Amino acid sequence: xxxxxxxxxxxxxxxxxxxxxxxxxxxxxxxxxxxxxxxxxxxxxxxxxxxxxxxxxxxxxxxxxxxxxxxxxxxxxxxxxxxxxxxxxxxxxxxxxxxxxxxxxxxxxxxxxxxxxxxxxxxxxxxxxxxxxxxxxxxxxxxxxxxxxxxxxxxxxxxxxxxxxxxxxxxxxxxxxxxxxxxxxxxxxxxxxxxxxxxxxxxxxxxxxxxxxxxxxxxxxxxxxxxxxxxxxxxxxxxxxxxxxxxxxxxxxxxxxxxxxxxxxxxxxxxxxxxxxxxxxxxxxxxxxxxxxxxxxxxxxxxxxxxxxxxxxxxxxxxx
Ligand code: ASN
Ligand code: ZN
Numbered sequence: 001x002x003x004x005x006x007x008x009x010x011x012x013x014x015x016x017x018x019x020x021x022x023x024x025x026x027x028x029x030x031x032x033x034x035x036x037x038x039x040x041x042x043x044x045x046x047x048x049x050x051x052x053x054x055x056x057x058x059x060x061x062x063x064x065x066x067x068x069x070x071x072x073x074x075x076x077x078x079x080x081x082x083x084x085x086x087x088x089x090x091x092x093x094x095x096x097x098x099x100x101x102x103x104x105x106x107x108x109x110x111x112x113x114x115x116x117x118x119x120x121x122x123x124x125x126x127x128x129x130x131x132x133x134x135x136x137x138x139x140x141x142x143x144x145x146x147x148x149x150x151x152x153x154x155x156x157x158x159x160x161x162x163x164x165x166x167x168x169x170x171x172x173x174x175x176x177x178x179x180x181x182x183x184x185x186x187x188x189x190x191x192x193x194x195x196x197x198x199x200x201x202x203x204x205x206x207x208x209x210x211x212x213x214x215x216x217x218x219x220x221x222x223x224x225x226x227x228x229x230x231x232x233x234x235x236x237x238x239x240x241x242x243x244x245x246x247x248x249x250x251x252x253x254x255x256x257x258x259x260x261x262x263x264x265x266x267x268x269x270x271x272x273x274x275x276x277x278x279x280x281x282x283x284x285x286x287x288x289x290x291x292x293x294x295x296x297x298x299x300x301x302x303x304x305x306x307x308x309x310x311x312x313x314x315x316x317x318x319x320x
Contacts, residue, residue, distance in 0.1 A: 031089035037079035038097040041068045044104040052101045067102035070132040078138045078173045086271045091144035113143035126195045135189045138173030142166040151280045158281050159240035164247040168270050172263040182255035182262045206252040209245030225249035227317030246316050253312035269294040288313040288320045
């Protein structure tokens with residue numbers, strides 16, 4: 001708890017600097033034109049230029065490029081989750097095209113959202129074997145949703161929340177396609193994308209942060225699951241991919257307490273929280289408080305669900 005307080009003081013100063021920002025868009029109204037995705041998948045041809053060569057546009061037959069066809073199918077599944085579960089029309093809520101590039105650069109060990117599109121490396125074949133995996137694809141696309149929902153500044157606690165929300169909808173998109181309840185799901189992000197020689201199962205684990213891999217080449221999964229292990233590094237934009245383990249585990253706990261399909265009530269609570277937060281510098285406790293407001297609105301103020309949500313945040317050391 002001491003770590004949290006110290007960090008909140010630091011954040012208060014940073015937040016003052018952002019106080020002059022224009023208000024973030026919130027509570028996007030349902031789009032009457034909500035219908036279908038507009039996918040545009042490009043082949044990067046192992047070069048750095050984006051977006052590369054268009055190989056499959058919406059409605060086109062399969063390209064024959066395995067990564068491009070995986071990106072196309074998965075983008076459709078992620079679009080469908082946001083549309084059918086949360087009433088959102090694409091990443092911006094207004095039907096923007098889903099632009100992606102596969103085979104980005106050579107031996108590139110990452111995937112990303114660049115503010116306008118997704119890009120996926122092939123991996124170098126040693127550390128990573130692919131990035132075309134549904135939870136990873138949904139993670140990158142969710143960065144676009146976050147950007148168009150008022151945003152979460154990509155450093156320190158707000159940055160870890162940005163990573164957390166991307167992991168939440170990354171996991172939910174996969175669970176929804178596989179038809180898995182919270183208790184059936186593995187809660188891994190990037191299952192099977194590590195190279196064959198790497199000792200690990202995935203990039204991250206929401207169920208057991210810190211246990212996804214332990215390898216001489218890749219190192220050990222650095223994620224904590226409790227505020228006592230909050231990492232104050234300046235690397236990784238202030239540990240955005242590290243400290244996200246803490247809210248990730250709270251989400252996992254909440255979904256496990258409830259049982260059932262996590263993309264239903266838990267997903268709706270997190271989606272509404274992202275829409276209503278209106279604070280790109282939010283701390284973990286700001287975000288947790290907002291999830292409780294969302295839970296009160298969606299399940300009732302004194303509901304068992306709201307009580308279990310409070311319990312989940314407390315268990316990872318976040319005061320609510
Ligand atoms: N794959 C990473 C992510 O989406 C890329 C990055 O560090 N921004 O978080
Ligand atoms: Zn990310």
